[in-house]
Amino acid sequence: MRQPMTLVEGEGSIIILESNSLVDRVLYEITEAPRFFEYILRGRDPWMTVDLISRVCGLCGVSYSYMAAKAFEKCLGVEVDEYIERLREAMHLSERVKSHALHVFFMNLPELTRSRSIIELASRNPVVFRKAVDLVNHSRRIMSILGGRFHNVVNVRIGGVYRAPSREEVERAKIEVTGALKTALELADLVLSLKPITGLPSVGSGVCIYSIHGYPHHGDKLLLGDKVYELCEFYGGVSIPHRVEHSNATHYRLRGGESYYVGPVARFNKYYSMLRDEARELLKSHGWSPPLGVVEGYVARLAEIVNALLEISEILESHREVQKPSSIKQENIRGGSICEYAVEAPRGVLYGRFKLGDDGRIQECTLITPTAQNLASMEDTATQLLRNKRIDGKAVDVAKSIAVAYDPCISCSVHALRVEFLRINP
């Protein structure tokens, strides 16, 4: 049985393989036409790359630009002013708020409350709808002040930003952050009282960026279980790319074949203790604590929204006037280096590796997106839950909610799901 996925960002289908009228395997087919970004970036200079690469994903473009800028800075030895770096983090965190707010309230909440869409939910509960819209609009204005616009911000560059916000702009941003935080806390009572359609353990291990000082954000080491890996080590042999016949997207599995997942739940389960007190208190008061399963992702997302807003607020408090928003000149780019870095995009670890040629241009580029890394885990989780169950409307609903819970952003990796049943001949 094949059915298009809905309430996800991008195009794909759910395929249910059946054997003797029972579920054998659940697959998520990605039908989104590839755009060949890794090819497009070849021959480009690093400067242009930082802007172009944000077009991989309309929803999390800051993550891409930020990852690329950090990768080039690291391998070219560029120091970034501490406050400017914090500003970029604030830009990146406001994207996390935007993406999570859209997912929790516009895609996941209708599914959790059995509505067809947020529009239907709007007629049933106009107050919740209004608050959700307010939250998204607050994040829109924060991103516009810091980055120029809601999607594809223009203010990330190698060495810093193009322009740091003025005192007046920072004051406006603070008002938006305060408004967003108040709205998020009001919405928390509803969201944290919801239970997922199915309680289930997560299949596979969670992977996130290794962090010493705070909740994971960006870095050059990954944490799997208790073990810390360098990026090149993890993607060079621990995580293995798999090509699967039913999808345009590459899948990733650990060396032993086990699937792994990235994203808010992985971050939350590992780094719960590094969330700010307010965020942890909020969860505790509603009876939530780690570990969460992937289907409880909305809990982790809400915690991350609150945590991110508190952090943005702190960054804005530390405002100072900056004369030189960037520390590098174009001439400093030199060739022959391998530049790699990872950021925690809203959906998880986003890794990029760029090989610069002698002319300082990109010779080779590898991008490993969060959704691509989650696909194997999505399939394993749905399969484990549904194997040998009768194929009916309920099974399809479960397969759909697993997809929604992972928040696949298919446009980037690989985009709504159809459901298809295919009979396996004995």
Next chain:
Amino acid sequence: MLKLAIVKITSCSGCINEILSALLEDDIRANYTLVYFTELVDSIEFREADLAFVEGSVTTRHQEEALKDLRKRVGFIVATGTCALMGGVQSLRAMGDFKPESRGLPLKQESSEIYREPKPLDQVVKVDYALPGCPINADAVKTFLRKYYLGGLPIAIYETVCSECKRRGLPCVLVTKGIPCLGPITLSGCGAICPSFGRGCYGCYGLQFHGLNGGKVLSFAERLRELGLPDLDYRALISAYSYAKYRDLLGGSH
């Protein structure tokens, strides 16, 4: 109530999320009913719609056929974003020796017919209206939806980003700082975001196509070269978001 469909082909969903922002306005939601929008509505089919926004460029034969079918069922089609208008960033692959089959990607058989060169929407179906931008701007969508409901359309404005800098009183980054800026040849609509951040426009709204010809683009490129951009870069910069239009203006040899 007018029936509205939101269709995505090869793109990044950035424009769709700007449309989503527009749909959050109460008066707009009161006048339009969403019959198709897989990101937001758990519904996978629709019979007909009064209006459809199509995001993205056409990159497979399957998409081309689906669009032709869509055209029969939709009264008014809005090409949404620079991808739908001019091919978008994915068109850059057609500049080199790109062959989809040689990329060694795990493509499924039915979708293996991937075009080397992404097509703008108007090469495949009749387009009734165009909203440029990478991404488009939610305010432009709101204006369009409000006017369309009343039976009209927004007034066509044929300007470049330069006009927006002048209106905002921004000093010209090209003239005063020598920063390469595509403002003079790029469609307006963004509000001159990049110049307001002290950087040059990089052309994400696409090439201004009224009154622009190959000769003008080349003499502008000459000015950029004087600013120290090597040859390859000015081509890449000018064509990055609107390769299909660029090639129309300059032909394959440039």
